[in-house]
């Protein structure tokens with residue numbers, strides 16, 4: 001056989017577009033359950049802050065402070081890009097901000113990485129995970145990568161967080177319970193007592209409390225991490241701090257847990273832009289505090305009053321977004337898009353389509369209300 005022929009024969013069965021092709025599947029170097037998964041791909045295309053009012057990702061709708069921008073420019077101008085990241089005192093600053101000690105904190109590449117590391121470090125293939133739903137896609141994604149058996153008790157309008165169903169789902173094989181506080185998309189808050197009860201009932205499971213929206217709620221269990229060694233809290237600079245692009249989150253847990261997680265995180269997983277930006281942001285918390293105050297005490301009550309007036313159903317929310325259920329969500333979404341306002345369609349557990357709407361400042365909320373008013377009749 002010539003070399004050319006042998007190459008052709010070897011190449012023949014490999015058709016990368018044919019997922020039913022047995023030859024391709026048996027040749028995959030990856031675990032079969034990973035090959036069978038689909039990627040988490042949020043609808044990012046076409047989002048443009050110059051053109052759109054972005055109310056679709058629960059982001060801060062205003063730019064970051066001049067101090068953060070200046071710190072990043074200074075960093076660039078100081079010719080430091082060729083150096084590996086140096087985290088300096090960032091962990092201490094985050095600990096100070098939270099009133100805890102620095103050995104209870106680990107910085108991560110967004111809270112997504114914190115979620116991933118906690119699940120990877122605590123669960124083995126086939127372990128059971130309880131992830132109440134509907135909720136944030138990354139929990140399911142990371143649990144599926146580890147090939148966990150996922151129980152998904154459902155949030156409801158009546159009960160909100162399905163506390164009893166979560167407690168009932170706990171078995172000796174449960175290694176992970178996710179509590180999004182507040183939940184995305186519903187905005188549902190979970191009480192401290194409920195979190196403690198779950199942590200006590202499943203002492204061998206990692207209790208991942210996602211406090212991504214902490215600054216809006218001011219509700220935390222970070223003070224309990226030394227009392228409950230299975231408690232792990234994730235946080236982020238992506239939302240209220242307005243820095244999703246630089247990817248910085250952190251985990252709060254007992255010093256032993258933090259040491260174990262540091263064995264898994266890479267030494268440079270957090271980049272230096274994140275360190276520079278977050279350090280500058282933490283030096284001026286008033287930008288975050290003022291924004292949070294306006295969203296929660298002005299914009300949110302304004303929008304809730306509008307929804308009540310229009311008799312539009314929505315879930316009670318502890319965060320900066322509301323999951324709303326107008327009569328014709330598709331038509332309303334089209335009208336919003338035509339007016340350059342982006343929101344996120346999200347179906348509930350019965351398949352009823354709702355619109356999750358992030359709230360911005362007062363002027364942005366008034367614009368949102370004005371555009372919605374054009375398309376939603378007053379009853």
Ligand SMILES: Cc1ncc(COP(=O)(O)O)c(C=O)c1O
Nearest residue numbers: 110111112136184212236238249
């Ligand atoms: C509940 C929840 N957790 C975590 C995240 C991800 O945050 P990060 O940007 O820090 O990875 C989001 C983002 O939408 C979220 O809604």
